Amino acid sequence: MSYLRMGFAAAIVIVILGLATAAFYYRGNAISARADAAQARADLATAVAVNEANEAAMARLKADNERADKLAADLADEIDAANNSTLAVAKTLADLRAKNADVDSYLKQPVPSALRSLYDSAKGAH
Numbered sequence: 124m125s126y127l128r129m130g131f132a133a134a135i136v137i138v139i140l141g142l143a144t145a146a147f148y149y150r151g152n153a154i155s156a157r158a159d160a161a162q163a164r165a166d167l168a169t170a171v172a173v174n175e176a177n178e179a180a181m182a183r184l185k186a187d188n189e190r191a192d193k194l195a196a197d198l199a200d201e202i203d204a205a206n207n208s209t210l211a212v213a214k215t216l217a218d219l220r221a222k223n224a225d226v227d228s229y230l231k232q233p234v235p236s237a238l239r240s241l242y243d244s245a246k247g248a249h
Contacts, residue, residue: 216230
């Protein structure tokens with residue numbers, strides 16, 4: 124009968140050790156899951172911060188792009204106005220040359236060399 128009691132006690136010890144092993148295994152998994160959850164929350168916070176920074180950068184880029192488009196449109200308007208003014212002056216000068224022989228003969232005279240060198244150096248600077 125003592126073998127029966129020792130076998131029964133050994134079985135109880137084996138069951139208790141199995142339960143303790145299972146408890147430690149699940150406890151380790153729970154600790155790992157908590158660590159993974161904390162890391163996921165930290166990663167989420169980082170991703171949210173990065174997204175907010177990206178949205179702010181995109182808003183700045185959009186504002187810069189709109190400003191650049193407005194400046195380009197303003198510049199195009201100024202160029203059109205300058206072209207129209209130049210065309211108007213050229214047309215007025217052509218009409219004046221056609222109507223007034225004195226103006227036409229004056230404008231047909233050669234440009235003095237000192238003045239021509241000034242114009243030529245100004246053209247070379249562009």
